[in-house]
Amino acid sequence: MSKKIIFSLGLVAISICSYAQSAAYKSTMQGLIIKMGAAQTAESFLPVQNGFERIASAETKEWLPKYYSAYSAIMQAMLLTDKSLVDGILDKADESLNQAMLINSNDELMVLQALSKSTRIGVDPMSRGMKFGIESAKLLEQAKKINPENPRIYFLQAQSAFYTPEAFGGGKAKAKELFSTSIQKYDSFKTSNDLMPNWGAAQAKEMLEKCK
Numbered sequence: 001m002s003k004k005i006i007f008s009l010g011l012v013a014i015s016i017c018s019y020a021q022s023a024a025y026k027s028t029m030q031g032l033i034i035k036m037g038a039a040q041t042a043e044s045f046l047p048v049q050n051g052f053e054r055i056a057s058a059e060t061k062e063w064l065p066k067y068y069s070a071y072s073a074i075m076q077a078m079l080l081t082d083k084s085l086v087d088g089i090l091d092k093a094d095e096s097l098n099q100a101m102l103i104n105s106n107d108e109l110m111v112l113q114a115l116s117k118s119t120r121i122g123v124d125p126m127s128r129g130m131k132f133g134i135e136s137a138k139l140l141e142q143a144k145k146i147n148p149e150n151p152r153i154y155f156l157q158a159q160s161a162f163y164t165p166e167a168f169g170g171g172k173a174k175a176k177e178l179f180s181t182s183i184q185k186y187d188s189f190k191t192s193n194d195l196m197p198n199w200g201a202a203q204a205k206e207m208l209e210k211c212k
Helices: 003-038 042-058 064-079 083-103 107-121 125-146 151-162 172-188 201-211
Strands: none
Touching: 003 042, 003 064, 042 064, 042 083, 064 083, 064 107, 083 107, 107 125, 107 151, 125 151, 151 172, 151 201, 172 201
16 A cells, blocks of 8 residues: 555544544533523532533633633622632633633633623622722723624623613613613624524613613
């Protein structure tokens, strides 16, 4: 058998192996994303987070497993009644996001970083509101410079305005405008593939109704 034929067969074998790994990765990710969408409690987000962490350990060049691991952790933190546990969980989320940023620095990761910051406010709004509110707002502005069409940017800005008194630049009127903008962006938003982040549209519509 000639060296050319051997080399060609080797390329085919590598191609088949890569395709199998890619197909398995996509299938596993899709299954976990579905489970994540169905999670309703802090406890139900934990196994999903662990699943994404396992994928992230195996697929070290992919940023999305780290993204979804962080998202699942942030959702846990939001749903916890014991606020003393929040910072520890968000520290893990931030670590995953920092690692993901080294792979692919993008607007979606910045949006999650902003969400993590704003989630820390809930531990003690009086002492944390200004510090983490400012940090979150800066991250959203950075994300907007990268991709002004990302609807999640406006959704999080609207949420911030909704829970901020008018005297401090927030209020329902401002939130209503931002929620409306986010919904318009959601209506025209298209992901590059079905593994990409696509959350927030339903929540934006619910919050818009509260503004009315």
